[in-house]
Amino acid sequence: MDEGHWERLKSGYPVGARVTGRVKVAFQHGVFLEVDGDPEARVFVDLLSYDPGGTSAGGGLPGVGELVTGVVADRVDRDRQLRVRVGPPWRSSE
Numbered sequence: 001m002d003e004g005h006w007e008r009l010k011s012g013y014p015v016g017a018r019v020t021g022r023v024k025v026a027f028q029h030g031v032f033l034e035v036d037g038d039p040e041a042r043v044f045v046d047l048l049s050y051d052p053g054g055t056s057a058g059g060g061l062p063g064v065g066e067l068v069t070g071v072v073a074d075r076v077d078r079d080r081q082l083r084v085r086v087g088p089p090w091r092s093s094e
Helices: 003-012
Strands: 018-027 030-035 038-046 067-076 081-085
Touching: 003 038, 018 038
Parallel strands: 038 081
Antiparallel strands: 018 030, 018 067, 030 038, 067 081
8 A cells, every 4th residue: 555545544544443344354453454445455354353343242253245334443553554443441540
């Protein structure tokens, strides 16, 4: 993904923005989503950020082809990647 494409993706999805995408690749510790029909976008949901029911029960990740909705939690310039959280906000253990 070139710099201009990354900048457009970042401006379209600021931290806190809601995002919906379809799982295009699944790994043991996370999935990549395709958003807006953009196959170059790197939108990642890791296992620890996926808790759709808010129970922290660890029910596993969605499979390829499943639709996922979450919130942009971070934008990583180094990887040109959006990181998405699915479920309630993280809580501090303090």
